[in-house]
Amino acid sequence: MTLPPPAMYPVACEVNGEKRLVRVRAADILLSTLRDQLGLTGSKPGCENGDCGACTILVDGLPVKSCLMLTVEAEGKQLTTIEGLKNSPVQHAFVRYQAFQCGYCTPGFIMNCEGLRNAHPHADEETIRVWLESNICRCTSYEEIQHAVRDVFTPKT
Amino acid sequence: MIPFDFDYYKPSSVPLAAEWFHLLQQQGKHPIYYAGGTEIVTWARTNDIHPGAVIDLKSVPECNVMEMQGDKLVIGSCVTLSALTAANPFPLLSETARGIADQTARNQITLGGNICGNIIYREAVLPLLLANSRIRIAGIEGIREASIHQVFSQKIRLEAGEFLVQIVTDRSDLSLPFVHIKKRQIGSVGYPLVTVAALKKDERIHTAYSGVCSFPFQSAAIDQVLNDTSLPLSARIDQAVGQLPAPLLSNVEGSAAFREFVLKQTMAEAVHTLERR
Numbered sequence: 001m002t003l004p005p006p007a008m009y010p011v012a013c014e015v016n017g018e019k020r021l022v023r024v025r026a027a028d029i030l031l032s033t034l035r036d037q038l039g040l041t042g043s044k045p046g047c048e049n050g051d052c053g054a055c056t057i058l059v060d061g062l063p064v065k066s067c068l069m070l071t072v073e074a075e076g077k078q079l080t081t082i083e084g085l086k087n088s089p090v091q092h093a094f095v096r097y098q099a100f101q102c103g104y105c106t107p108g109f110i111m112n113c114e115g116l117r118n119a120h121p122h123a124d125e126e127t128i129r130v131w132l133e134s135n136i137c138r139c140t141s142y143e144e145i146q147h148a149v150r151d152v153f154t155p156k157t
Numbered sequence: 158m159i160p161f162d163f164d165y166y167k168p169s170s171v172p173l174a175a176e177w178f179h180l181l182q183q184q185g186k187h188p189i190y191y192a193g194g195t196e197i198v199t200w201a202r203t204n205d206i207h208p209g210a211v212i213d214l215k216s217v218p219e220c221n222v223m224e225m226q227g228d229k230l231v232i233g234s235c236v237t238l239s240a241l242t243a244a245n246p247f248p249l250l251s252e253t254a255r256g257i258a259d260q261t262a263r264n265q266i267t268l269g270g271n272i273c274g275n276i277i278y279r280e281a282v283l284p285l286l287l288a289n290s291r292i293r294i295a296g297i298e299g300i301r302e303a304s305i306h307q308v309f310s311q312k313i314r315l316e317a318g319e320f321l322v323q324i325v326t327d328r329s330d331l332s333l334p335f336v337h338i339k340k341r342q343i344g345s346v347g348y349p350l351v352t353v354a355a356l357k358k359d360e361r362i363h364t365a366y367s368g369v370c371s372f373p374f375q376s377a378a379i380d381q382v383l384n385d386t387s388l389p390l391s392a393r394i395d396q397a398v399g400q401l402p403a404p405l406l407s408n409v410e411g412s413a414a415f416r417e418f419v420l421k422q423t424m425a426e427a428v429h430t431l432e433r434r
Contacts, residue, residue, distance in 0.1 A: 009165060026165035026211070030197065032158055032406045048202065050195055050262055062239075063261045072165045073213065112261060133346045134261035 013074045014151030015040070024071040025081035031055045034081060042107045048134075053135030056108040056115075059079045062127040075093070081116070082107035089152050090114055097148035101139035109135045113149050114130035123153050158395035159201045160200055164210040171219055171295045171322060174212055178296045178318045186210040189244075190320045192235045192266050193221070193260075194266040196274045219293075220269070224275040230327045233267025234321040238281070241268060247326060249335040250284040253354055256339040256354055257281065259346045273313045277406075281374050283354035284366040286375040288330035293323040333358050339343045340419050342410045350411045353423045357431045364427060368410070370403040381432045383428055394424045 008023045015038060029066070031048070034040045043066055050068045057066045065071040074084055084111030085091055090113045093099070100106045109132075115125055116131045121136050123131070137145065164186065168174040186209035191197055194213075200206045201434040214220045219234035223244055230246050238254040242263070245251045257280055258369070260264055271281040279297050284290075284304070290305045296319035305324075308314055313321070334357040340350045349368030356363045361384050365375040376398040398417060405413035405420075 025162055026158035027162055029158060029202075038398065050258075053259075053261060056261060059264075062264045064264055065195075065261055068198050068262075068265060069192060070198065072164070072167075073194065073215075075167075086361060115261075130255075131260045134259040 001114055011075050011108045012070055014078045018079055024070050026072050030069040030070045030071045033071040040083050046139055054105050056111045058111055059116055061114045063117045067076040093148040093151045097144050099141055099144040099148040101141050105137045109145055160204055162208060163208050167213045167216050169216050171217055174217055175295050175297045178212055181210045181342045188212055191213055192270040193265040195265050230326045230331055232324045237269045238266050249329045252337040253284050255282055273321055277371050278348055278367045280352050280367045282373050285366060286365045287363050288326050288358040291325040294319050295322045305411060338423050338426055340423055348410055351419045351423050352417055353427045355427045355431055361429045366368040371406050374402050376402055390425060396423050
């Protein structure tokens with residue numbers, strides 16, 4: 001038996017609806033590849049330790065902290081970053097409720113809420129609370145963020 | 158960034174994973190098995206571990222099952238905690254999983270990864286200890302099955318090159334009355350001050366703990382005392398705390414004295430709740 005050769009790894013995936021091919025070290029972190037190779041700087045490095053959620057993207061529709069994922073794991077996956085959203089209801093709600101101050105955490109919060117919409121289109125208060133626990137806002141805009149997200153899940157007449 | 162290189166392998170079967178591990182080990186690559194990767198990436202980034210190769214188990218079909226096989230619930234080691242919680246085949250396990258990390262992190266953290274991790278809490282093992290689950294383990298010699306109590310003592314104890322494939326739990330243990338209480342220093346995300354999981358089976362309460370000592374545990378001596386209804390509950394709890402298998406943990410989450418206070422309260426809540434059920 002022979003082992004597959006090491007070195008640089010080609011990774012084919014779909015990023016914001018476009019097919020992309022990158023060549024990476026196995027040790028490359030997805031957040032860095034998105035920002036440095038693909039120029040998608042909307043996903044933010046915060047703690048780079050899985051605690052703050054600023055780097056949250058969607059992987060096959062689910063929120064994932066891209067600082068804790070190897071790029072090689074993205075082979076064949078559909079990735080969505082904040083740049084892949086166009087006028088989504090979550091974005092509009094964040095603007096309407098001014099759910100940010102410095103804005104650094106905002107892409108992560110928005111991507112997490114997009115994931116919540118995918119998983120629970122009619123999320124209740126408790127589900128919203130649990131999902132929002134994954135992200136930190138150091139400016140403490142939590143109340144405005146909660147209002148914005150609650151509005152997204154409030155049925156419109 | 159991770160400041161060193163390693164090779165990445167993604168086997169598609171149990172034998173291939175074990176064989177690649179064996180070969181890489183022979184080549185001096187110091188391979189490690191990889192599932193959700195959250196802990197490995199974190200420790201690699203801080204230069205605390207230096208694997209020469211990682212073997213990603215997520216493409217091994219057996220590691221991704223979550224199904225009833227006859228009277229047994231079989232859960233693959235690569236099933237994520239969020240998938241487990243959503244499917245909810247074992248409510249105490251779901252409740253325990255729901256308390257680990259945060260919702261987004263649980264989309265990556267796997268059941269096997271939590272149990273086999275180096276972080277001392279490993280809370281997902283508590284329900285498995287209480288339900289006397291069995292563990293299917295693969296290695297170069299093939300697959301073997303063992304009781305969780307044989308392979309988990311303070312931490313998982315596998316032979317070199319082995320990996321956890323599946324966790325098997327009897328149907329009869331899945332729906333027993335249970336309590337899960339996790340108390341943190343602050344907030345509702347993070348490591349525990351004290352986590353108590355408890356099941357009531359055949360009129361006896363079985364308890365397991367994380368955050369109390371520097372490893373998760375179940376103790377027959379503690380359960381013996383807690384079930385001695387000839388004593389008032391406060392006396393049982395005082396005696397139970399005297400039976401801890403190691404000194405109370407003292408760290409940034411809380412001092413040993415504070416943990417003892419919280420542990421006693423939490424034990425009382427758990428026993429009180431289950432004695433009424």
